[in-house]
Amino acid sequence: MKRFTRLFIRLDETNKTTDKLAALIDYFSAAPPRDAAWAVTYLTGKRPRSPVNAAQVRAWVQSAANIPEWLFTESYDAVGDLAETVSLLLPEPGMGSSLSLSDWIETRLLALAGEADESVKRQTLLAWWAELDRPGRFVLTKLITGAWRVGVSQRLVTRALAETLAVDKDVIAHRLMGSWQPDDSFYAMLSSADTTDTDISKPYPFYLAYSLDQEPRALGDHRQWLVEWKWDGIRGQVIKRQGKVSIWSRGEELVTERFPEIRRAAGRLPDGTVLDGEILAWSHDKDGGVMPFGHLQRRIGRKTVGKKLLEEVPVTFMAYDMLESQGEDIRRLPLDRRRDLLEQLLGGESADQALRLSPVVTANCWQTLDSKRQESRDLHVEGFVLKHRNSPYGVGRRRGDWWKWKVEPYSVDGVLLYAQRGSGRRASLYTDYTFGIWQGDKLVPFAKAYSGLNDEEIREVDRFVRRNTVEKFGPVRSVPPELVMELHFEGIRRSTRHKSGLAVRFPRIARWRRDKSADQADSLSTIIALLPASERD
Amino acid sequence: MSAPALSADDSGLYCAAGDFHIDPWRPVKRAIITHAHGDHARPGSDAYLCAEPGRLPLVLRVGDRVQTLAYGQQLTINDARVSLHPAGHVLGSAQVRVEVGGDVWVVSGDYKRQADPTCDPFEIVSCRVFISESTFGLPVYRWEPSGFVMNELVDWWQNNADAGRPSIVLSYVMGKTQRIMASLASLVDCEGRLFAHGALQKMNEAYRASSVYLPTAPNPLEVGDGYDFSKAIILAPPSVAGTPWMGRFKRGVTARASGWMRVRGRRRRLALDRGFVLSDHADWPGLLCTIFETKAERVVLTHGNSTVLARYLSERGLPAEALTLDRWGEQEEQE
Incomplete structure (x- = not known):
């Protein structure tokens, strides 16, 4: 635990990737494989189920620190991180613990998860906190509550392991995919010369596209590029090996049980097949097709799906790439070749409704493509994905041969109404905003947004909020309606849960419209006009 | 009443x-x-x-x-x-x-x-x-004893010096700067290794003229070109962060001494390498x-x-x- 705590402190103390990488390499070089395996599990966000929930942690710390609930909340708002707030509020710390990280997790945390009696849990956690020094408490509470916010990506962990073990990083990335047990064989599993995997459910690392930040013409001859719709669903991998189907989401969650239609369809694939594609809500009606993302959300949260939901929101797997064919890893083959194999597999009449081949969009020039792209919203897609026909299937996000060419976002000018303090490095600054738009002569809250301003602008808005607070509602402050910001978002739909009657997807601040006053902001009617025709009334 | x-x-x-x-x-x-x-x-x-x-x-x-x-x-x-x-x-x-x-x-x-x-x-x-x-x-907000924090600061400086990296401490012009200088002098010999940004010099003089003992801390811009700061500690006002002045100290490591450093988010927002929780x-x-x-x-x-x-x-x-x-x-x- 001390070694892991030191790693955490080192990662937290620097903003430089090279220093973080060095800290990780030092850790992996010194830590026993079992500890390292657990460290990777937690740092990449795959922690096991937590033995206690955040509300319990809060309640127990309040009583240990002898402070009322509202004061805990005020403290949390100033700190912006639950584990850190806990470590700062608890009474005087202890000396630290010499137990290893894996002992802490296996003999303590996992055991506590099985404890039914809440008062035992409380006593146990309080005793652990009392035993640890302040950094140790902080790290323990992080293990329990998650959200490291220490600037370490899965990619960086992969690189550090690759350098420590002298194994290619794409190989490490693949071996870290799927489910593996954190145990003494961790390093052996990662550096084994034997490349045949015993785990028949193991997915490949996903290859991701960059957003196109230039004119598509700059990409050269359009015929060099395979153009497909950018589907708005859940990225997934369908695996059929030794008669067994596994469906993975991009978050490396095994979701096979949640999508029985896809599972059934994939059961008919030959063994040794891995497909990359998108899980979509799909209407099989005559005028059917992909349904808006909101429908799919109803399927996401459910472990098991009822008959009614299966009928109302059927799903399909829109396959667009093939990573394994007849048991062979074919990721190094050029895309055209992989596409041929995919078409041989899924083309033709017999295709199952729940397993489809992503169609290729053809056009005679970039300009025609651009005008087709404008149809995206009506088709419930986000634009195009452009893939170079010679490209292999890589690992992670790389520039060059896969691009997202999205449709322009919706844009609306909103007025700042409420502000709340942020978390992490934005702790104690007012960075989370609610914007309003006009409905008659009233401003109604319309969207929450927090990204998009630079640090200087954030400080300026923070000062504005502090100087002009009208009312405080707990952590939220209302301000006079003066600041106008241009907001961008990806989707819009009717919602009964929102005051404006509308819900938007991925709202963010595009820029501060200092040239506009509040009365020049947009009104509800202009936004309703953005809705698909069928939803306007 | x-x-x-x-x-x-x-x-x-x-x-x-x-x-x-x-x-x-x-x-x-x-x-x-x-x-x-x-x-x-x-x-x-x-x-x-x-x-x-x-x-x-x-x-x-x-x-x-x-x-x-x-x-x-x-x-x-x-x-x-x-x-x-x-x-x-x-x-x-x-x-x-x-x-x-x-x-x-x-x-x-x-x-x-x-x-x-x-x-x-x-x-x-x-x-x-x-x-x-x-x-x-x-x-x-609860402070550790100042002696404890100052020892941490000295250790940090020592580690940086061993790695050949200048230590830059951002501290408020009046009060914090002089408190750090006087505390450092009581723990280690600072002669020839302690410097203070030009904007701190007048206030340091006012302290000395008021009979407060402060160790010598020349302006780093006045010690001649090519001076080796790799083992030095340099005090400067927070406003120098991100300015060309910092460029003079190659591979410099930056810390801030303030009660606000008790909260990690603030330290990370300021892109500091280290924060010392030292408050007035x-x-x-x-x-x-x-x-x-x-x-x-x-x-x-x-x-x-x-x-x-x-x-x-x-x-x-x-x-x-x-x-x-x-x-x-x-x-x-x-x-």
């Missing part, structure tokens, strides 16, 4: 019986200044009064229309009796005791309860109404014990988390309220 001894007007805290202001934020006839930080000592008033050890720093801020009073010495101003008492914040920092018709009010100014080699320690002054600062009025303000336990030790019947809180502390005290049965003095509303205390 007659009129309150002190009340807020549009220039700051005002004593009607004595016809003077305390730390006014715009020019007035007569200003009593608790200490020479920019948000407390603003130029332009006709006359200034401060504690005797704080004269030179205040003159740097507002010019020479400064009168002084020794700590504890009484002065009658019209119908008010005034005395100044050590606040332990920075050199010459004072609490202002105001007595009007037997009713005693104390204005704390900024204060801390920790040891500081550059100023007199805080002194408890009994009163009926205590107007206290509350910059760090949240229970997450009272922490949460310091505020509470001071407030109770004054035996005040009523407490008024200013600066920072005033509403939080007021609510907490009220819930514990001590009448308390928050008072916004600054025309900017809530502005964050620099330190």
Whole structure:
């Protein structure tokens, strides 16, 4: 635990990737494989189920620190991180613990998860906190509550392991995919010369596209590029090996049980097949097709799906790439070749409704493509994905041969109404905003947004909020309606849960419209006009 | 009860019986200044009064229309009796005791309860109404002893020096800088390794002229081209962060010393390599014990988390309220 705590402190103390990488390499070089395996599990966000929930942690710390609930909340708002707030509020710390990280997790945390009696849990956690020094408490509470916010990506962990073990990083990335047990064989599993995997459910690392930040013409001859719709669903991998189907989401969650239609369809694939594609809500009606993302959300949260939901929101797997064919890893083959194999597999009449081949969009020039792209919203897609026909299937996000060419976002000018303090490095600054738009002569809250301003602008808005607070509602402050910001978002739909009657997807601040006053902001009617025709009334 | 001894007007805290202001934020006839930080000592008033050890720093801020009073010495101003008492914040920092018709009010100014080699320690002054600062009025703000923090800072400097990297410490021009310099000198020999940015030199001189011992700390720009700073520690005001001045110290490592460093998010927001929790303000336990030790019947809180502390005290049965003095509303205390 001390070694892991030191790693955490080192990662937290620097903003430089090279220093973080060095800290990780030092850790992996010194830590026993079992500890390292657990460290990777937690740092990449795959922690096991937590033995206690955040509300319990809060309640127990309040009583240990002898402070009322509202004061805990005020403290949390100033700190912006639950584990850190806990470590700062608890009474005087202890000396630290010499137990290893894996002992802490296996003999303590996992055991506590099985404890039914809440008062035992409380006593146990309080005793652990009392035993640890302040950094140790902080790290323990992080293990329990998650959200490291220490600037370490899965990619960086992969690189550090690759350098420590002298194994290619794409190989490490693949071996870290799927489910593996954190145990003494961790390093052996990662550096084994034997490349045949015993785990028949193991997915490949996903290859991701960059957003196109230039004119598509700059990409050269359009015929060099395979153009497909950018589907708005859940990225997934369908695996059929030794008669067994596994469906993975991009978050490396095994979701096979949640999508029985896809599972059934994939059961008919030959063994040794891995497909990359998108899980979509799909209407099989005559005028059917992909349904808006909101429908799919109803399927996401459910472990098991009822008959009614299966009928109302059927799903399909829109396959667009093939990573394994007849048991062979074919990721190094050029895309055209992989596409041929995919078409041989899924083309033709017999295709199952729940397993489809992503169609290729053809056009005679970039300009025609651009005008087709404008149809995206009506088709419930986000634009195009452009893939170079010679490209292999890589690992992670790389520039060059896969691009997202999205449709322009919706844009609306909103007025700042409420502000709340942020978390992490934005702790104690007012960075989370609610914007309003006009409905008659009233401003109604319309969207929450927090990204998009630079640090200087954030400080300026923070000062504005502090100087002009009208009312405080707990952590939220209302301000006079003066600041106008241009907001961008990806989707819009009717919602009964929102005051404006509308819900938007991925709202963010595009820029501060200092040239506009509040009365020049947009009104509800202009936004309703953005809705698909069928939803306007 | 007659009129309150002190009340807020549009220039700051005002004593009607004595016809003077305390730390006014715009020019007035007569200003009593608790200490020479920019948000407390603003130029332009006709006359200034401060504690005797704080004269030179205040003159740097507002010019020479400064009168002084020794700590504890009484002065009658019209119908008010005034005395100044050590606040332990920075050199010459004072609490202002105001007595009007037997009713005693104390204005704390900024204060801390920790040891500081550059100023007199805080002194408890009994009163009926205590107007206290509350910059760090949240229970997450608790300070380690300054000796502990200074040892950490020395270790950090040593590790950087071993790696051949200059150590740059960002600290407030008045108070924090000199406290760090004096504390460093008591722990290690700084000769030839300690430097101070040009903007700190005048204040350092004012401290030395006020008989505070500070080690030598030349301006790093005046030691000649090609000087090797790889084992040096350089103090600089926070405003230099991200400026070309920093470029002079190749592979430099940057830290800040401030009570705000207690919270990681702030340190990370400032993109610092290290934060040392060293404050010239009272922490949460310091505020509470001071407030109770004054035996005040009523407490008024200013600066920072005033509403939080007021609510907490009220819930514990001590009448308390928050008072916004600054025309900017809530502005964050620099330190």
